[in-house]
Amino acid sequence: MNKEFKILLLLIAAFLVCFYLPLGNPRFDGAIFEALHLVKWYAREHVILCLIPAFFIAGAIAVFISQASVMKYLGARANKVLAYGVASVSGSVLAVCSCTVLPLFGGIYKMGAGLGPATAFLYAGPAINVLAIVLTARVLGAELGIARAIGAVLFSIVIGLAMHIIFRKEELKKADAQMHLPEPDVVRPLWQNVLYFGAMIAVLVFANWGKPAEPQGVWQMLYASKWILTVISAVALAVVMVAFFNITWWKIAASALITAVCAFVFPLQPLIAFTVAVICLAVLSARDTEESANWLEATWGFTKQITPLLFWGVLIAGLLLGRPGTEGLMPSQWISSLVGGNSLSANFCASFLGAFMYFATLTEVPIVQGLIGNGMGKGPALALLLAGPALSLPNMLVIRSIMGTRKTVVFVTLVIVMATISGMLFGYITI
Numbered sequence: 097m098n099k100e101f102k103i104l105l106l107l108i109a110a111f112l113v114c115f116y117l118p119l120g121n122p123r124f125d126g127a128i129f130e131a132l133h134l135v136k137w138y139a140r141e142h143v144i145l146c147l148i149p150a151f152f153i154a155g156a157i158a159v160f161i162s163q164a165s166v167m168k169y170l171g172a173r174a175n176k177v178l179a180y181g182v183a184s185v186s187g188s189v190l191a192v193c194s195c196t197v198l199p200l201f202g203g204i205y206k207m208g209a210g211l212g213p214a215t216a217f218l219y220a221g222p223a224i225n226v227l228a229i230v231l232t233a234r235v236l237g238a239e240l241g242i243a244r245a246i247g248a249v250l251f252s253i254v255i256g257l258a259m260h261i262i263f264r265k266e267e268l269k270k271a272d273a274q275m276h277l278p279e280p281d282v283v284r285p286l287w288q289n290v291l292y293f294g295a296m297i298a299v300l301v302f303a304n305w306g307k308p309a310e311p312q313g314v315w316q317m318l319y320a321s322k323w324i325l326t327v328i329s330a331v332a333l334a335v336v337m338v339a340f341f342n343i344t345w346w347k348i349a350a351s352a353l354i355t356a357v358c359a360f361v362f363p364l365q366p367l368i369a370f371t372v373a374v375i376c377l378a379v380l381s382a383r384d385t386e387e388s389a390n391w392l393e394a395t396w397g398f399t400k401q402i403t404p405l406l407f408w409g410v411l412i413a414g415l416l417l418g419r420p421g422t423e424g425l426m427p428s429q430w431i432s433s434l435v436g437g438n439s440l441s442a443n444f445c446a447s448f449l450g451a452f453m454y455f456a457t458l459t460e461v462p463i464v465q466g467l468i469g470n471g472m473g474k475g476p477a478l479a480l481l482l483a484g485p486a487l488s489l490p491n492m493l494v495i496r497s498i499m500g501t502r503k504t505v506v507f508v509t510l511v512i513v514m515a516t517i518s519g520m521l522f523g524y525i526t527i
Contacts, residue, residue, distance in 0.1 A: 150197075223252065236468070417453050447480065
């Protein structure tokens, strides 16, 4: 009876929402447009270039990296200095957004990584972005750039240690269980796996290399050569797959030829060639060896789990907050008034709102620049930079599906509280 009553309440709530839907209201209609526009932008800019490569890497972690290796460096019984060092460095090397890091986090967490190192990696991936920190220093000033760099590194370690301590009993049980796991057979040496993952990560990083603020220097050179570097990385991946993973060479050659033809026919639309290469990789994985088929199966598992939650989260975030430079249901004047000055409330609001907004890599810098122009204090600016890129509503929904509600609430709370405190301290120092 209780179940039927809940269904009735849901039906009544859905009816009331539909009955009182404020269609025709400019604010509501604009918010609907912004939500759909953000989903469209996310699908075009992030799914093929960011998420799909990340899914393949996560699937590869599940298949090609032994559980013993993960536990050795990141497990509940691993050396803490080594574990948190590896987690923070790995995250900084990837330099991905808060959504792209999720498949990778899910991969290492399900393979037995300790909660502390796994959450340190989860925060470090989007937060410790070298290009974003350099851009912050150039656009917003050296003080904010240095403070963001120091804060992000410390956050990843402190948050990971705090998660480990808070859920210590569960971690001890995990450590005891890991002691009794048998030592798996080593299929191939570590250096071959390093080359394999290095090539895949290089494809992910270079394909998503953002345009720098100034059209000169090393960053601009890398941006101008991003697709050449992506091709070189893809070729390296193909060589490794043939040499060490027993993938049939002529299938790789055929896939490369098809991709090259697409790149020649559509020279100004590299996304087409990239998409074709991904499809060829999927077909190749499904039909070549048992190991590669398992890789595709694991990749598909992460895709099914994460993608729907991400799109729902992006849709809701767009409805409430709009896109950068536009408005959703919440007027931008509210946000500007909430984060003005360096008070506790301003820092908390900046952290809280930043945690729920979605920031693509590097977009947080011009957003903060605009808010500073509207009266935002330096403290809240740092708070938003520390909380915003690492979290988002889509990110939270997926984290909950991986490690549960309690751990997700604690992780999000730690990020918001630490960003608030850091913002206040920075605000007082720079007065």
